[in-house]
Amino acid sequence: MATDLPNDYTLIKADRIFDGTGTAPISGQAVLLNGGQITAIGPVGELSAPDGSNLTVIDYGDSTILPGLVDGHTHMMAPGDGTHGDITGAEQDDVLLMRALQNARTFLHAGVTTARENGAKNKVGFSLKEGIRRGLSEGPEMVISGRPITITGGHFWYCGSEADGVEGVRSEVRKLVKEGADFIKIMATGGSTWSSNPLRPSYTLEEMTVIVEEAHRFGKLTAAHCASMQGIKNALDAGVDMIIHCVFEDETGMYEFNEPLAEQLAAAKAWVNPTLHVVQAGIDQAVQIGYNRGWLTDNEQISIDSANRSLDTRNESVNRLIKMGVRMIAGSDSPWGAFPPGEFVKEMIALTKAGLTNTEALVTGLSHAAESIAVGGKAGTLATCRPGDVLVVGGNPISDLNALWDIKDVYKSGVRVTRPV
Template sequence: MDRGSSAVIAYAADRVLNTDPVETIERGVVLVDESRIEWVGRRADFDKLGAGRGAQLVDLGDVTLMPGLIDAHVHLAFDGGDNPVDRMNRESDTQQVALMVRSARRLLSVGVTTARDLGARGYTDVVVRDAIAEGTLQGPRLLTVGAPITITGGHCWFMGGEADSFHDVRKIVRLHHKNRVDQVKVMATGGFMTLGSAPWYPQYETEALVVIVAEAHRVGMRVAAHCHGVEGIRRAVEAGVDTLEHCSFVLEGGELSYDPQLGELIAASRAFVSPTINLRAKDFDPTFIERLGQLRRAGARFITGTDAGIDHVPHHGYPQSLPLYRELGMSTAEVIESATSLAATALGLSGVTGRLAPGLDADLVAVRGNPLDDLSALADLELVVARGRRFVPDELPEIGPLPDDLVPMTERHSFERLDGDDA
């Protein structure tokens, strides 16, 4: 189907899985009118209502039809290869856009119908977002942040978002707003991917984060805080950010240890945790999931994101990341909720996507099997519909094992390297 042809389609499936709350309609129908969901219910009721609507019936049979999935943390401009930062720094903005189009298509090819891109150069993300929104390109609905706000020489400074003083940070939020980004990302701590940046060091005083949050919220933009180190996480929470990215509890020197007091603070706050669990999570940081499990038991709310695009994390690895959330003590239903309705709420899209309800955008996936029984069913896609438009998945490259000589990210202390001999 493409836009312009018959507009009303009834997708029938043996199981229609809704997400708020998570419940299954046996033999259900989702009626789609152009880009929107018009009706959701049982096949028997649909037949009674009559297809007086002139709907074209597409019977998908033995599949689970459900809302499209959400990845709350991706990097379209990183290629997921050996050295994505190097590639970004070599490429022109035009080349970056080409890469971003491929990344976006790969996300949609595995059923991700909404993605929040957390850092791009020169508002290339806004260009790609708009092209998808207007139908020029096919891809997930994108939320953009432009260049992450960071201190001079700080984490991901090369994307162009350096700002230090209160004046600077207020100004860059305004500049981003003027250039029509959707949200703001601030690097509350250093990171693993930037020379001269250490993940455990906070980059801003709480007061500067407060300025960023106030200025962003004033114009209706949410704030995502990249934060690895405990002190930076604490400051981000105190400043009232909306999502905590990574939240990895890194201590001085790179030691990794859950902090129960901070966990309580996070659970009591407004912030959602976007922990960036991806298919490499255990290789990169063998105890990450254990620490997140403790955070979850403290009561924190999690949404799913993968950091797709960073070293060795391809954009089409999303389905493989979801079963790992079970190890945090989440049920399959809770994981599905985190990947759909809860993520939509956290990103400010609850009136747009993440559920099957009349008036919402028709973002749908159908998978063989039943993800409520086994989340790996989400890798077995039968249908992808984004804003009512059917998408034929691209052929995707095999996801290989990690190179043998990989140094885990948690052991790469790039801060030392800035002045060290191997810099």
């Protein structure tokens, strides 16, 4: 991997600069990179490097310079090809780590310079972060949970952090912190894991409260997977910082937008990561399988119809939450399920279908995502004295988010990433 020397300066120019905060793009400006950082942002013509330095100037023309993307929810160990989580979870750690490294590179090449890893098996998440930190492999800056904490037999039990009872969960949080977890991921309900039930809460309120208290005592944020309503309620009552999935379904699977719960969500200022596209990706894959074969079985059709209904209600609830002022962040949940790595833009586009403007959707994957995962001081916003994590895309993503597919260059810590052509 390339590194820059103290004397190396890179000056990048483009028609637009979007700083990630939501302020309208500005023109006539440039970004100067040196020493791994953004050294200056200012009018083209006023920025220069010291005499005798080695300056590279790149003019991207009709393009937009923006901060590197911040994906608030990844599972790097998964293939993203529709393989069930229980099958992935049964694989060997060394294979999972190799796949995680490969996926991390794909994320970086797609413009994601910071990623929050929501749970991998055993040591895989920790080793992934350490490998990238040492430069053994390239990837985004990783913010990791290590393993999600879950009840015995609960969602993601195969990752290795089953813990029950207040003393059990307390010691598991301490163990995760000791191993290097940046935040604590809690499975507040079951999920796709075969031995778990997504419609039921897993932890008691008492256990959830201890997990959150213990995490906060170490200065760590918490995020809870909530695939149904009682899980959301327990998580909010326990003081969880981020609600993931945030599905408004009761124990029978019936959708009902719960106004008081939504008000509690807004009042708590908890972040919501709705993970919309991962549902769409599953539908798309099932439809494609039927298309390739020429027909769908009755069961396949039933599950596609049910997933479509569930996506409609999730879009509706996210739309209502947005109107109530609940703060959303984009986290792809990829490469989980059938959501391949490197397609984070699809989650931002999905959020526009639920009611965000293009600018708001971009902010959910930039400054808001960074703030929500406690790295707002170094990622998600273009500003001086921050790491030189910068993305350049063709065209203008404010008028069309699909511009994010047209990657001109990715800079990580001030260095241009070499990507396959």
